[in-house]
Amino acid sequence: LSNNATNIEAEIVELLAPRIPAGIHVSAQTQIVGGLGLDSVAILDFIMDVEDRFDISIPLDRVAEVQTIAELSRAIEALKRAAN
């Protein structure tokens, strides 16, 4: 993993911390649906936090394609590149 990807994953985990139930460990391979203890609306609310942290727009169809934290991290990296 590049430093950049590791940093993005760390930031995602930081953003998730106040939203997920206690006791859930998040790794790069954690499934976003089913692995975080969040319902579908809570996941979309978390995505808004991600958009604001990285100053990008993540359209809902793109959110639907992302299954793990690592995939979300890669999507963020790609969207940041596209925005600059």
Add this chain to the structure above:
Amino acid sequence: MSLFSKFDDMRAIIESLVASGRNPFDMRFERILSATEALLEGRPCLLFGTNNYLGLTFDATCIDATVRAVHEGGTGTTGSRIANGTYCDHALLERRIAEFYGKRSAMIFTTGYQANLGLISTLAGREDHLLIDADSHASIYDACKLSAAQVIRFRHNDPEDLAHRLRRLKDRPGGRIIVTEGIFSMLGDSAPLREIAAVKREMGATLIVDEAHSLGTRGKNGRGVCEDTGIESDVDFVVGTFSKSLGAIGGFAVSDLPDFDLLRIVCRPYMFTASLPPAVVGSVTAALARISTDKSLSARVLSHSGRLYSALAQAGFELGPEPNPIVALKMPDKETAVRFWNRLIDRGIYANLALPPATPASLSLIRCSISAAHTEAQIDRAISIMVAVGRELRVLDPRPAQTPVHLTRSLPI
């Protein structure tokens, strides 16, 4: 693994709800007695979960119009307007809706769900950007899924967040279409439309407002929160439903845009479904005439809503942010919400149980809708029962209040 195994979680939820009392998704009324009462489990029950805001489902004029329409036009249209043709009464109802809103054109749909599905998915093309309030109704989300546009949520009722997300799109090509609602269906809160309209003007966006819960209940002429906030000229499309204040079923969209009628030949949820039957068109036309001339209905539903809201707030319930014809009681957790809902039914009150993920912010709610057809005695009876159940379940302080929460004349329902 069966095709249905993906719904195992839902099956478990239903089984757990049934084990706690009743299945909230399969309530069966033996008989509807009036706009506000029904027979449930063999007993009379007060209806506080119907969205029958103006109580017109048993209005004599609307029923007469329905019966006349069936005799004159038959029981159904048996197809869509593009194939089977438009009945004169479809066109008349569209003219009446356009006149009611003071807009150039109106289109009617077979349900309110299809109105959102059709309008939003057709207007927003591949290059366009849909910006929807995070608490939008499922019909708006489904419209987004059907559309090829890029969909961005903005934080609920937050015009600054909307502006921020619009600015983030920078100079990307494509239109910007903002979608919000007049009154939101779960908490009954209304949108800050004046501020949202200002963002729309500043950013050169298009604005769609769904007034499903505010038609007939807000605004001097019953035209909803857009009228109430004085921004009707800023709104490009108003969407609404016939299934709430107008007491039937169906949906509509109105607009001043000259090309609006082009939608009739490109909007698939309009084109490929049967049109509204004469009975519904008849009753909706009569209901629209009634609310256009009788302002007492909206005054009455708002007065009842204020009465319920202030008494429940005074008793100590945590409620949605403002009194509207939807009053939502926030429960501490799902289990308490389920118990509360079951006990209300045990005592003869039917309200809606609303649980996550159908609710904003993972809230568990008892959602009440108020009707102009309720009597003050019925409102007071509901207050009295809700407060008693609230104390029993310790949602409220179990000690009785020093002063009565509200005048509670105990009348038979």
